Amino acid sequence: MADKETSLQKISRIMYTQVNIRNIATSAHIHHGKTAMTDNLIAAAGKMAAKYAGSLDEGMMTWQHEDEQTRLLTVDAANVSLVHDFEGKEYLINLIDTPGHVDFGGNVTRAMRAIDGTIVLVCASEGIMPQTETVIKQALKERVKPVLFINKVDRLIKELKLTPEQIQERFMKIYRDFNRLIENIADADFKEKWKVNIMDGSVVFGSARDNWALSIPFMKKKGITFKDISKIYSMTEEERRDWCWENAPLYEVILDMTIKHLPNPIEAQKYRIAKIWHGDIESEMGKSLMNCDPNGKLAFVITRIIIDPKTGRELSVGRLFSGTMRQGTQVYLNTAKQTQKVQQVLIYDSIKPEQVEAIPAGNVIAVAGISGNAGETITTEPDEPFEELRHIFEPVITKAIEPVNSQDLPKMIEVLRKVSKEDPSIKVDINEETGESLIHGMGELHLEIIENRIVTEKNVKVKTSQPIVVYRESITKKSPEVEGKSPNKHNKFYVKVEPIPEAIKQLLVSGEIREGPLKKKEEDIWKKLIDAGMERDQAKRIKDISGHNIFMETTKGIVHIGEVLELCLEAYHGVMKAGPLAREPCFGVIVNLTDCSLHEDAIHRGPAQVVPAVRDAIKEAMLNAGPVMFEPVQTIRFDAPYEYMGDISKVVQSRRGQLLEVAQEESSLIAKAKMPVAEMFGLADVVRSATEGRGSWSLQNSEFEKLPSSLQDGVVKKVRERKGLTPEQR
Ligand SMILES: Nc1nc2c(ncn2[C@@H]2O[C@H](COP(=O)(O)OP(=O)(O)OP(=O)(O)O)[C@@H](O)[C@H]2O)c(=O)[nH]1
Numbered sequence: 031m032a033d034k035e036t037s038l039q040k041i042s043r044i045m046y047t048q049v050n051i052r053n054i055a056t057s058a059h060i061h062h063g064k065t066a067m068t069d070n071l072i073a074a075a076g077k078m079a080a081k082y083a084g085s086l087d088e089g090m091m092t093w094q095h096e097d098e099q100t101r102l103l104t105v106d107a108a109n110v111s112l113v114h115d116f117e118g119k120e121y122l123i124n125l126i127d128t129p130g131h132v133d134f135g136g137n138v139t140r141a142m143r144a145i146d147g148t149i150v151l152v153c154a155s156e157g158i159m160p161q162t163e164t165v166i167k168q169a170l171k172e173r174v175k176p177v178l179f180i181n182k183v184d185r186l187i188k189e190l191k192l193t194p195e196q197i198q199e200r201f202m203k204i205y206r207d208f209n210r211l212i213e214n215i216a217d218a219d220f221k222e223k224w225k226v227n228i229m230d231g232s233v234v235f236g237s238a239r240d241n242w243a244l245s246i247p248f249m250k251k252k253g254i255t256f257k258d259i260s261k262i263y264s265m266t267e268e269e270r271r272d273w274c275w276e277n278a279p280l281y282e283v284i285l286d287m288t289i290k291h292l293p294n295p296i297e298a299q300k301y302r303i304a305k306i307w308h309g310d311i312e313s314e315m316g317k318s319l320m321n322c323d324p325n326g327k328l329a330f331v332i333t334r335i336i337i338d339p340k341t342g343r344e345l346s347v348g349r350l351f352s353g354t355m356r357q358g359t360q361v362y363l364n365t366a367k368q369t370q371k372v373q374q375v376l377i378y379d380s381i382k383p384e385q386v387e388a389i390p391a392g393n394v395i396a397v398a399g400i401s402g403n404a405g406e407t408i409t410t411e412p413d414e415p416f417e418e419l420r421h422i423f424e425p426v427i428t429k430a431i432e433p434v435n436s437q438d439l440p441k442m443i444e445v446l447r448k449v450s451k452e453d454p455s456i457k458v459d460i461n462e463e464t465g466e467s468l469i470h471g472m473g474e475l476h477l478e479i480i481e482n483r484i485v486t487e488k489n490v491k492v493k494t495s496q497p498i499v500v501y502r503e504s505i506t507k508k509s510p511e512v513e514g515k516s517p518n519k520h521n522k523f524y525v526k527v528e529p530i531p532e533a534i535k536q537l538l539v540s541g542e543i544r545e546g547p548l549k550k551k552e553e554d555i556w557k558k559l560i561d562a563g564m565e566r567d568q569a570k571r572i573k574d575i576s577g578h579n580i581f582m583e584t585t586k587g588i589v590h591i592g593e594v595l596e597l598c599l600e601a602y603h604g605v606m607k608a609g610p611l612a613r614e615p616c617f618g619v620i621v622n623l624t625d626c627s628l629h630e631d632a633i634h635r636g637p638a639q640v641v642p643a644v645r646d647a648i649k650e651a652m653l654n655a656g657p658v659m660f661e662p663v664q665t666i667r668f669d670a671p672y673e674y675m676g677d678i679s680k681v682v683q684s685r686r687g688q689l690l691e692v693a694q695e696e697s698s699l700i701a702k703a704k705m706p707v708a709e710m711f712g713l714a715d716v717v718r719s720a721t722e723g724r725g726s727w728s729l730q731n732s733e734f735e736k737l738p739s740s741l742q743d744g745v746v747k748k749v750r751e752r753k754g755l756t757p758e759q760r
């Protein structure tokens with residue numbers, strides 16, 4: 031009988047009706063109320079006493095790590111699935127609650143791949159904040175459709191004591207600002223189409239904490255006015271709860287909006303695939319993807335890895351774009367280039383992954399038994415992978431890490447590998463010989479949390495250094511042609527390097543030109559490069575773009591070039607990872623292999639000959655091309671009461687910073703500044719004390735800028751010393 035059906039049985043049934051599925055996420059600036067809302071939705075779906083949900087004192091359901099409870103913030107994205115009835119039909123909502131802190135923004139980027147729509151929360155009191163803009167960018171880049179939830183409306187009434195008219199004005203401002211962002215950021219076809227509309231219910235306002243929400247259509251239906259809303263905060267708590275539950279239940283208004291205004295997977299994949307998958311749309315795979323076909327070819331993208339601390343079981347969570355995932359299937363990992371076997375297939379029931387036999391396309395699912403990285407495309411036979419999942423910021427803060435007890439070294443190395451797998455925004459450089467490993471993260475908090483998890487969850491005692499800055503090496507002019515000879519002297523390679531022109535560099539930095547190896551025909555990429563000023567002959571000879579560097583091969587009439595090209599690329603990748611000045615990563619360099627002479631016999635032109643020859647040539651060329659160090663520089667926004675203007679500008683100036691913009695909104699100060707990361711350590715505390723705890727700052731942009739000439743030599747020397755490089759070592 032239908033009413034005996036468990037929620038898992040219900041979910042397992044609805045997951046087959048794709049038009050009744052919505053794959054969505056929460057997204058917002060930090061602390062705008064994503065998790066409070068998610069918890070209330072879970073509660074309403076029957077897992078908690080719905081009317082009483084939303085009490086933070088009990089801790090959030092979706093916070094599965096101790097550190098999230100103690101710090102009261104989300105670190106990991108959390109998956110939740112629930113069922114909602116709308117106009118007589120049942121819908122399955124696969125929801126990902128994402129973190130708001132910028133250090134964990136990589137989790138947002140990855141979650142966006144799995145979903146088709148997002149509820150963007152904006153605090154009614156704070157308005158659109160820097161991270162709101164960032165999450166909209168992240169969503170639109172993946173063609174994920176946003177809707178708007180203006181949250182914390184209770185603050186307008188209780189704290190700011192605004193009148194109903196003032197409240198409406200506030201909403202209109204947020205609404206207009208929001209649509210302006212959509213217009214500025216969305217691709218041409220979506221600029222108008224994806225604007226939200228107060229009148230049609232794609233804008234909701236309410237209070238996640240107090241468990242209510244309303245939209246204009248809903249108010250009309252129920253005969254509620256803005257005056258009624260102001261009144262609810264003069265009721266007793268019990269009365270208010272009853273009123274809200276009766277007239278403005280958060281879950282109903284939010285989930286109705288989700289179903290009405292966010293796309294189902296069939297609709298969404300029609301326009302998303304072209305943006306995130308670059309294969310042939312007319313191929314069998316292309317058609318399966320465009321139709322989100324459960325009977326088509328299998329295509330699953332991992333967006334998150336979870337390793338169970340007790341059992342070690344590795345779950346790969348992600349989006350099934352086409353085909354049906356069945357337990358026991360042999361699958362192919364296109365990046366790892368491996369065949370593996372799916373042992374379990376799981377769907378979320380509320381916050382718990384539950385095993386089922388098979389799941390059709392169009393769902394957010396988990397599989398066990400395979401071991402890949404986030405971003406991996408899983409198919410049955412080798413096929414075109416999805417576009418790489420690339421976060422807008424790269425990790426720029428680094429610490430050296432070592433075990434407290436040296437016998438723990440192997441364990442620490444294993445744990446570091448796991449950590450960077452679970453959180454791909456963490457990069458680790460492991461040195462198995464010396465044990466001195468580096469861990470790179472997005473910010474100080476990020477590294478602090480990871481370090482703490484290594485100790486408390488993975489049980490390895492570690493110690494870390496003070497934060498280290500990782501620089502970039504680049505060049506400022508064209509080099510002459512440089513010759514590199516193989517150790518056996520039988521092979522010669524000729525290399526030129528030159529800086530990537532600014533217009534082209536922008537295309538790489540913005541991600542408009544994707545990175546990776548280039549195929550024989552890449553009309554799209556060539557066209558963009560040519561439009562930005564590159565010669566067609568040159569564009570067509572590009573073999574690889576990586577780390578904002580380009581490798582091209584412009585040799586003529588070399589018979590065996592095809593056989594050594596992979597080795598040349600290996601040498602190029604090696605130098606781009608560790609440049610000639612101080613073995614820091616390179617960027618903005620075009621490496622051009624212009625000519626070579628090769629030994630007749632393949633045995634004399636193997637890796638041991640070719641790689642060092644090309645590597646030496648590239649390094650030598652770079653040293654002859656005005657090499658320079660770039661440092662990471664962040665654009666940040668300070669928010670504080672206006673009276674602290676002077677203190678903030680002092681903080682900025684004393685740290686090689688530069689104030690870009692200062693604005694006053696009522697009594698608050700909004701100041702934008704640029705600062706080198708090297709000068710930003712401990713900034714949170716400094717700002718807190720300079721403003722008596724009333725100021726905060728947030729990251730808006732992160733880029734590399736040329737280090738001032740006066741600091742160049744000193745930094746090179748310092749980095750080389752830290753790495754123990756002798757003066758001869760390049
Ligand atoms: N006054 C008020 N406070 C709220 C509301 N919703 C959430 N909060 C509070 O805002 C704080 C942050 O709430 P969360 O739900 O953790 O916000 P979040 O967006 O998930 O935060 P991060 O994931 O860390 O970015 C908590 O103290 C909540 O109690 C609301 O509607 N009104």
Ligand SMILES: [Mg+2]
Nearest residue numbers: 064065103104
């Ligand atoms: Mg949260």
